[in-house]
Amino acid sequence: MTRGIGLYVHIPFCASRCPYCDFATAPATSALRGRYLAALAEEMLREGRALGRPRVRTLYVGGGTPSLLEPPEVASLAEALRRAFDLRPREVTVEANPATLDRARLAAWRDVGVTRLSLGVQSFSAHGLRALGRTHQPEDSAAAVAAARDAGFDVNLDLIFGWPGQTEDDWRADLRSAIALAPDHASCYPLELRLDPEEAVANWPGGGWRVLERWRRDALDGQPDERVVAGMYRQAERQLGMAGYRHYEIANWARPGKRSLHNLGYWRDREWLGVGAGAHSHLAGVRSANPTSLTEYLGKIHTGGARVIDTGADAPGEAAMLALRLDSGLDLPRYTARFGTAAAARVRRAIDEVAPARLLRITGDRVRLTAKGRLLANEVFIRLLA
Amino acid sequence: MSPLQQRIRNFCVIAHVDHGKTTLSDRLLETTGTVPLRQMRDQMLDSMELEREHGITIKARAVRMGWRDHELNLIDTPGHVDFTYEVSRSLAACEGAVLLVDASQGIEAQTLANAYLAVEQGLEVIPAINKIDLPNIDLDVVREELRTTLGFRRSLIFDSHYDAYKGVVAHVRVFDGALKTGDRIRLMATERESELLELGVFLPDARPIERLETGETGYVATGLKAVADCRVGDTLTLAERPAAAPLPGYRPAKPMVFAGFYPSNAQDYPLLKDAMEKLRLNDASLVYEPETSQALGFGFRAGFLGLLHLEIVQERLEREYDVDLIATSPSVEYRVITQTGAEVAIDNPAMLPDPGTILEIREPWMKVTIIVPTTHVGPIMELAQTKRASLADMSYVDPTRAMLKYDMPLSEVILDFYDQLKSSSRGYASLDYEFAEYRPAELVRLDILVAGTIVDALSIITHRDRAPQTGRVLVNKLRGLIPRQMFDVRIQAAIGGKVVASETVKAKRKDVLAKCYGGDITRKRKLLEKQKEGKKRMKMVGSVEIPQEAFLAVLRIGDET
Numbered sequence: 020m021t022r023g024i025g026l027y028v029h030i031p032f033c034a035s036r037c038p039y040c041d042f043a044t045a046p047a048t049s050a051l052r053g054r055y056l057a058a059l060a061e062e063m064l065r066e067g068r069a070l071g072r073p074r075v076r077t078l079y080v081g082g083g084t085p086s087l088l089e090p091p092e093v094a095s096l097a098e099a100l101r102r103a104f105d106l107r108p109r110e111v112t113v114e115a116n117p118a119t120l121d122r123a124r125l126a127a128w129r130d131v132g133v134t135r136l137s138l139g140v141q142s143f144s145a146h147g148l149r150a151l152g153r154t155h156q157p158e159d160s161a162a163a164v165a166a167a168r169d170a171g172f173d174v175n176l177d178l179i180f181g182w183p184g185q186t187e188d189d190w191r192a193d194l195r196s197a198i199a200l201a202p203d204h205a206s207c208y209p210l211e212l213r214l215d216p217e218e219a220v221a222n223w224p225g226g227g228w229r230v231l232e233r234w235r236r237d238a239l240d241g242q243p244d245e246r247v248v249a250g251m252y253r254q255a256e257r258q259l260g261m262a263g264y265r266h267y268e269i270a271n272w273a274r275p276g277k278r279s280l281h282n283l284g285y286w287r288d289r290e291w292l293g294v295g296a297g298a299h300s301h302l303a304g305v306r307s308a309n310p311t312s313l314t315e316y317l318g319k320i321h322t323g324g325a326r327v328i329d330t331g332a333d334a335p336g337e338a339a340m341l342a343l344r345l346d347s348g349l350d351l352p353r354y355t356a357r358f359g360t361a362a363a364a365r366v367r368r369a370i371d372e373v374a375p376a377r378l379l380r381i382t383g384d385r386v387r388l389t390a391k392g393r394l395l396a397n398e399v400f401i402r403l404l405a
Numbered sequence: 406m407s408p409l410q411q412r413i414r415n416f417c418v419i420a421h422v423d424h425g426k427t428t429l430s431d432r433l434l435e436t437t438g439t440v441p442l443r444q445m446r447d448q449m450l451d452s453m454e455l456e457r458e459h460g461i462t463i464k465a466r467a468v469r470m471g472w473r474d475h476e477l478n479l480i481d482t483p484g485h486v487d488f489t490y491e492v493s494r495s496l497a498a499c500e501g502a503v504l505l506v507d508a509s510q511g512i513e514a515q516t517l518a519n520a521y522l523a524v525e526q527g528l529e530v531i532p533a534i535n536k537i538d539l540p541n542i543d544l545d546v547v548r549e550e551l552r553t554t555l556g557f558r559r560s561l562i563f564d565s566h567y568d569a570y571k572g573v574v575a576h577v578r579v580f581d582g583a584l585k586t587g588d589r590i591r592l593m594a595t596e597r598e599s600e601l602l603e604l605g606v607f608l609p610d611a612r613p614i615e616r617l618e619t620g621e622t623g624y625v626a627t628g629l630k631a632v633a634d635c636r637v638g639d640t641l642t643l644a645e646r647p648a649a650a651p652l653p654g655y656r657p658a659k660p661m662v663f664a665g666f667y668p669s670n671a672q673d674y675p676l677l678k679d680a681m682e683k684l685r686l687n688d689a690s691l692v693y694e695p696e697t698s699q700a701l702g703f704g705f706r707a708g709f710l711g712l713l714h715l716e717i718v719q720e721r722l723e724r725e726y727d728v729d730l731i732a733t734s735p736s737v738e739y740r741v742i743t744q745t746g747a748e749v750a751i752d753n754p755a756m757l758p759d760p761g762t763i764l765e766i767r768e769p770w771m772k773v774t775i776i777v778p779t780t781h782v783g784p785i786m787e788l789a790q791t792k793r794a795s796l797a798d799m800s801y802v803d804p805t806r807a808m809l810k811y812d813m814p815l816s817e818v819i820l821d822f823y824d825q826l827k828s829s830s831r832g833y834a835s836l837d838y839e840f841a842e843y844r845p846a847e848l849v850r851l852d853i854l855v856a857g858t859i860v861d862a863l864s865i866i867t868h869r870d871r872a873p874q875t876g877r878v879l880v881n882k883l884r885g886l887i888p889r890q891m892f893d894v895r896i897q898a899a900i901g902g903k904v905v906a907s908e909t910v911k912a913k914r915k916d917v918l919a920k921c922y923g924g925d926i927t928r929k930r931k932l933l934e935k936q937k938e939g940k941k942r943m944k945m946v947g948s949v950e951i952p953q954e955a956f957l958a959v960l961r962i963g964d965e966t
Contacts, residue, residue, distance in 0.1 A: 025924075301926070331931075376892055401940065
């Protein structure tokens, strides 16, 4: 554990539910928050002890909406973190909703050691936010960026494209607005709508799958054509590239030196511990996850937790797929050394199979996705899996 | 049945020439007092001069006799092999038969054949030995011969299954004789022999017993390993003393519809082969042989009684044997007359010879009978017109239902005709058809090219006038069924190398899981695995993935052409 681990802390609470979201989320009632934070503290202490109080190299507080927490709650979370881990992080990110930020909260997070704020902007247009079922207003984003800058944080902006009714002009305008705010980092995700109730998590009373499904079906009908969405992705590459951002992962752009260290840990197949409902871990080559249901998570926390091991894990396939997501690509000799010749042969076969479509480029020992390959990455990925 | 009817006995006498049948008949007439003794003359029933001359009976005739409150109708039958038809006609009128054997001659072949005919028609057979007063006869030998020879030892196989330990287990009904463990048995259609390892009954679980007697139903472990050797409908007999003729019931299947069966994954070929062998054990009408397709690799060309049979077999293979398979478009058997005058049977469109060498192609025509409410005759007639059918007859079964008789090519019948018939009649029409004849037709092969390569499994033989339109429909249909790939895929229909229709499946533009779910690699992997599973169900033809449904598309184009 010399290198240290990544630590992901999941705060599921949201003021309202975004209908496209499949993360573990829950209504932010104060009673539920209290119970949850206590459980989180207990889990951190136990896991920290089990791992010998490891050094936390990067910390990421995601959600949900961590920015909803009140300053005393943030302080108690910080206390629990310090108790459980050797907390000397190079990067601490917290996710925030543009409408929930105020100076008191930002100060509380700064005291915890936050260095980076990830803002769920999604769109700068009122009709875009409406189409996505977001409750904040367009002007909230600029204000939130300004407040984050004042607090001394690096800033990431999350943007979503391909929402129902979005035009190419809409998207160009959103990119321009984002660049105008000069963030250090930007993530652009095409709207991915899944109709699988298993994947959607319902910790929300009354708002079951049927409501979500209806919304998603309508949204799917209203989404721009696949060709248009692909064009939007290319547009993001052009506009952000020209503004000086490096496209370092399929959906992520950063100014020099501003890549997300925590997320790089995922893609480089490093070790991390995830705590909280629905949080995933990758430790000693084993992937595991907490239940996404809050009831289940809270109910089992006192009896040692309900972490489930991913028995279907395919380490070589996953490592290759994750590496190819990055612009640095896959280093073949190192991959062969780590996973052996059989795994390497599978990669070779995948390379050959997609060669006519020019999804991959080989330079020296490295394989990388081409621009076309980034848009059709699944065609490569499925061939890397066993 | 009235009391009077219960006392009627219609019977005949089965005997070889000169074994004394006519004499027995004469004595019956005499004993029952039907003909007064003073009017009796020899060969009373053989009235034809020719019959008396030859001492044989040619025409069947009947005489009524009264005996102890019973009415006995003796139906005299010809005994000679040339008059089998006459025999079967008279047998059909009887409930019983006297089997008459000359004690000095024993049982003759023709007697046996007629006796079998009688048994097949369900007649009660009463053996009788004649001329027992002749010198130098051994009555016991003849009696034993009758007992064993006419004991038949025949069991009908009505079902069967494969048991990993016992081999092929036949479900039988014993018709004549008995079966016991250790008997050496023979299957009459396949001429296979083996030792009977175990027999028993179902209670309802299999319970071994020692013997199965006439009339009993049970199972027989044949010890056979090849399921093809034991077919439903076959007759099981004893190898030492085999029955002379099998029980009715087994007919070698006469397939009408043919299709290629291929495993979705080439490595599953042994699985499919095994599954088809096992299925044939239960389905004697399924016939197949190995076949190779350029597009689909190794598979089988199978023959079916009809389209429903095809669908059932496909479904059973997939459900009971868990084989993912691709069925090619069904075809009938065409007769191709070549320039050299040779006749070639073609049941696979891909095998059609070079058009330049073909003088004529003939296709099977069927006599089709449709019964339909009179209110729906119009739509049915319109439908029939689109199927090259010609109306042969129309009549009324009753005031509300009409019976339409059509002559129609089988290829049209198997192309979705039944479904269309049902929908044109709100489900009320019923359909029956039988083979009529082969007729010449203007037929051509329509090829489908995917990314420039002919997919032989998609070729169909179709009427020349209709080929271009069918090509357009098919290509359009395939465009909707073939998913977007990493590159544009052109789909074309061609007749003799000339493209008659073309469409393009545009390359997919975006297929990527972009969102980073807090390190949730498991979810990403599962989604990708699902996608990969979907791909596996598709067939790689060259570098193009073609889903199974595409191969069925040809089946469902009937209503659009």
